[in-house]
Structures are given as structure tokens and as C-alpha cells.
């Protein structure tokens with residue numbers, strides 16, 4: 001424990017709270033929102049339609065997250081869409097004197113960015129109300145000391161300025177979460193824990209049949225933080241504890257804010273615990289200078305964003321942390337200088353090099369479950385949890401319930417893991433929010449038949465499910481991957497997989513079965529990954545302006561194989577990327593980029609007229625080539641989410657790598673057929 005924390009005073013909050021201020025209803029009606037910002041108080045009426053699915057992209061759009069201090073308080077809800085308008089402007093929430101804000105279902109879905117609740121907090125919001133609240137967002141609120149509730153009856157009490165018992169906000173929580181709320185946040189709680197002021201309840205669950213994820217949690221349960229002892233016989237859903245982490249990582253959107261928290265609260269010169277298992281990534285904003293809108297440049301946002309890179313780089317150097325950084329510009333095939341890319345997108349590199357079966361991995365990003373493709377428990381956490389893990393090397397969690405998705409049968413050749421996911425995402429169990437915070441375990445012969453790369457598409461998109469994480473039990477294919485990808489000894493790879501399966505009799509809250517043979521290539525209509533549809537049901541051709549083939553989800557080696565397969569066949573038929581379509585291909589890492597060169601894919605991409613760009617998150621986060629410019633722009637994209645504004649103002653359809661490439665050739669959305677005859681929508 002850093003010496004500065006040994007004597008740091010910490011205490012619980014008072015047992016009652018009084019929240020003084022107004023209540024902001026985040027309604028569907030933009031006029032109602034504007035009226036509140038102008039000073040009108042709403043008398044609540046259940047017929048008022050609250051906005052559902054307010055994502056963190058809407059609470060703090062990506063460009064707002066270039067700020068990493070209290071300035072964020074100027075910007076909450078700047079991307080909030082009501083009707084067709086964006087009624088909330090800079091500073092308007094802070095000026096309005098709001099203490100609570102109220103939304104509908106699945107509040108805070110999307111990325112794990114803690115900038116969202118931090119921006120709300122810095123604008124004066126102390127209470128977040130939603131019909132349902134997404135796990136990471138709710139945890140981030142608790143970690144920061146922002147109260148959360150789904151009990152709408154509290155709203156009137158807040159308005160009346162009543163004193164409210166703190167227990168109202170803690171009674172349905174486990175002991176640790178309760179203590180975190182009572183100590184006003186995770187950091188204060190951890191200081192109290194490390195000082196011995198507060199104790200963590202023991203795990204008393206007797207041996208029982210467990211899922212694979214539960215077994216991994218049991219192996220990592222911290223029984224004695226001071227002595228470094230871990231492991232209990234068994235856990236069950238609801239058990240809450242601290243778990244030893246094998247890997248902790250963060251990217252430039254989060255590291256600087258976490259670094260500032262660390263420097264301010266722990267001390268600038270204090271060391272991080274075991275920096276060899278911490279990784280930083282410069283991946284999200286590498287290409288930002290190429291696409292930032294002029295008004296944002298004029299607002300000084302490019303300079304602010306540059307600070308993120310610098311802060312992370314300097315902090316990494318000071319603390320001895322491996323940084324997968326930004327590359328120098330280099331020559332491309334035509335002899336021109338290309339823009340600098342990233343060494344890797346965080347999830348790509350964690351899977352390629354670091355993740356192992358049976359590990360617990362935390363990352364500052366909602367798509368951290370990507371690594372679950374090799375049978376580890378990998379999940380996203382917010383900034384406060386990241387910076388606390390630098391001190392403790394553990395993470396708090398409540399063992400989630402699990403549900404299983406069994407994909408049976410043999411899939412058609414033009415159906416991919418992405419199509420599996422779009423089908424799962426439109427299942428009512430997922431779409432109606434029942435899967436929030438649960439673990440999704442994928443199984444069935446169609447999943448077993450997938451490569452680790454394709455499995456990673458499924459675990460990656462556990463984030464869109466709203467799940468805690470996604471996992472696939474490691475098998476011979478996992479061992480093959482570790483041998484081929486890591487050069488690992490086969491016996492060692494197989495040993496790592498031993499015992500990592502779900503027991504017969506393990507508990508699942510739901511089991512969903514999908515017939516792979518009945519699936520067809522899918523798209524998700526703009527607005528939400530849950531808007532899935534078979535392409536053949538589209539009802540007419542949809543023109544395409546941009547085809548984007550990349551991101552952590554779709555920038556792996558096998559994704560590149562798929563793009564190249566479609567484009568090669570197209571070239572043989574004399575096809576190129578259709579007139580009027582700009583097609584971008586972007587790898588998840590330099591390793592994949594080099595793989596493409598070795599396979600000759602770079603030449604195929606050039607010949608077909610696609611733009612092959614250096615690895616980075618890029619367009620996926622509205623920060624690189626491939627973003628839309630106009631609301632009328634239509635993009636077909638292999639990324640994982642299409643929330644409003646995610647990749648520019650246009651209409652973004654999600655699809656598989658095959659569909660993206662085939663649509664780039666056709667100029668409109670088409671399914672790819674193995675025989676290379678496009679099927680018109």
C-alpha cells in the first residue's frame with residue numbers, strides 16, 4: 001500500500017442525505033427538455049415519455065471525452081437526442097441548478113467511459129434515476145460517489161427537499177457496494193479497506209456445480225489482500241468480493257483521467273503495483289487530426305485531445321508501464337507518406353499477445369470481453385476502478401448470473417459470428433434488457449466450429465448485449481491458437497485449459513437456442529445494434545456511400561481473410577469498389593497489418609479501390625477516416641455498435657465483413673454469396 005494512504009483520514013457519509021436542486025427529465029420531447037433548461041419545472045406525469053437507451057456516447061460524445069478534468073461539467077448530455085434535435089447545449093445543465101436527472105430504460109448503455117457520470121457530477125447531478133441502469137455506468141456512479149436509483153417515488157421527495165435516509169440507496173446492494181456508497185466512492189472505501197477500517201465479508205459459499213466464469217471468479221477471490229492469498233472453494237451469483245487481476249489495461253481516453261486521480265489522491269511519486277501486468281494503449285485518437293470538424297478545432301479540442309496522448313505517454317514512462325503507442329508516419333504502396341497509426345487497438349493486442357485461459361482481465365473499455373474468446377473473464381471498468389487497481393491489483397465485483405446461448409447446427413457459409421450476434425441482439429431477452437449485467441456464455445457446435453478470431457467477435461459484442469462479459473470455454477481450437485499465435489508449447493497450452501468448463505448442473509438464468517442453419521446474413525438498422533434484420537427482408541436496395549471494414553471487432557486476421565476473399569472474387573469478375581462508395585479497411589494491430597502484407601491482401605485492397613489504412617480505432621469512435629459527414633450519408637460497417645453519432649451524423653448499418661465487402665462492390669447493401677453472385681436486397 002502506498003505510504004501516503006496509511007494515515008489518510010476516511011469516514012462514512014452521514015446516514016441521511018438532502019439533495020437540494022431541480023430535477024431534469026430527459027424526455028423524448030425536445031421542447032420539454034428545452035423548457036426545463038429555460039427554468040420551467042416539470043410536474044411529473046407518467047404519460048411523459050422518457051428517453052430509453054441513452055448511451056454514454058450521448059451523455060458525453062467522444063469529442064467531449066478529450067477533457068479529463070472538471071471542465072467536463074460543462075458538457076453533460078451534449079449528444080442527447082430528443083426527437084430529431086439535440087436540445088442540451090454547453091453549460092446549460094450546470095446553469096440549470098439540477099441535482100438529479102431522470103431517464104427511461106437502459107440508461108448509460110454503451111461504452112464504459114466514466115467521463116459520463118463525472119461530467120454529470122461536475123455539472124451538479126448527485127442523483128441518477130433510470131427505469132433501468134446499465135452495470136458499468138451504475139458502478140462508475142457509485143465509484144465516484146454519485147447516487148443511483150430506479151425508484152421513481154424518490155423524485156418527489158428530492159423535489160420537496162426532504163431528508164432521505166442513505167439506506168434507501170444501499171438497501172438492495174451487497175455489503176461491499178453498500179460500504180462504497182457509504183464511504184462516498186471506491187477510493188475512500190479502498191483506503192479504509194487497506195487501513196483495516198472496513199472489512200470485506202468472507203465468501204462462505206459451499207462447493208457447488210459452477211459455470212466456467214464462476215470457477216474463474218472462485219480461483220481469483222482475494223481472501224487476504226495483505227498476504228496476497230486468493231482462492232475459495234466456490235462462488236454463487238450475488239457473492240461480492242475483490243478479485244485478483246492478471247491484466248489491467250487502459251487507453252488514452254481513460255489513462256490520463258486515472259493518472260490525475262492517482263496523482264491527486266495517492267501522490268505523484270508513488271509507484272503502481274506490479275506495472276509489468278499493466279498496459280496502456282494509444283488507439284482511439286490516432287487519426288483525429290484528419291477528421292476533426294473545423295468548429296471543434298476552433299474550440300481548441302484538437303489541442304485538448306493532444307494532451308491525452310502526452311499525459312498517457314509521460315505517465316507510462318514515469319511508472320514503467322508498457323505503452324502500445326502511436327507509430328511514426330511511413331511510406332505506403334504508392335510511395336506517399338501515410339498517417340501515423342497505432343501499434344494496436346487494445347483488445348486486439350490483449351488477445352493476440354497477453355490473454356490466457358482462466359485469467360481475470362480488466363480494461364477501461366466496454367469491449368474488454370473480447371479476450372473472453374480464449375476462456376478468461378475479461379470485463380470493462382471505469383476510470384476509478386482502473387486507478388484503484390493500480391494500487392490494489394484487484395477489482396471489486398459481484399458474481400453475476402449467467403445465461404447461455406447455444407448456437408446449434410451448421411451455419412451457411414456466408415453467415416459469420418457477426419450475424420450470430422445481430423440475431424442474439426434482437427432476441428427479446430436481450431433487446432428488453434434482461435441480460436444486463438449477466439454473463440453470456442456461448443456454446444453449441446456452431447460456436448465450437450468458429451476460430452478464436454470469430455469467437456472474439458461474439459465475446460466483444462457482449463458489450464452490446466449489456467452483459468457483464470462474454471465467455472467461451474477453451475478447447476482444442478484455443479490450444480491451437482495459443483500454439484500458432486503465441487508459439488506456446490502445446491502441452492502448456494492444454495494445461496491452461498484444464499478444468500475450464502461449466503459443470504453439469506451449473507445454474508443459468510436462461511438458455512437461448514439458435515439454429516445456425518436457419519440464419520441468413522444480417523444487418524442492424526441505424527440507431528441500435530438490436531435493430532437486426534435479415535438482409536433479404538430489407539424491402540429494397542439501400543444505397544451505400546461509405547463501407548468501413550475494421551475496428552477491434554472486425555480488424556482481426558480472419559476478418560481480413562473475409563474482405564480479401566470477397567474482393568479477390570470481385571476482381572476476377574472485373575468489379576471494383578462501386579462508384580460513389582469509399583471503402584476503408586483498417587486492421588486491429590500492426591501484426592494484422594503485416595499479415596495482410598504477407599498474404600498480398602494490401603495489393604488486393606489497392607486493386608479493388610479500397611483505402612487500406614494503418615491500425616487505429618478511427619471511424620469506430622468518430623475519430624478517423626470513414627466517418628460520415630452528413631445526416632444523409634449511408635455507411636455499411638463491420639464495427640460493433642451504431643448508436644446515434646457513433647461514427648458521424650449519418651445512417652450507419654452494421655453487418656458482417658462479408659456483407660461490408662460485397663456491399664462496397666455493389667454500391668448498395670447486399671448479402672455475399674459464396675458463389676460470388678450478390679443477392680439483391
Ligand code: SF4
Nearest residue numbers: 367551552617620621
Ligand atoms: S475499435 Fe471501436 S469498439 Fe473497438 S476499442 Fe476502438 S473505439 Fe472501442
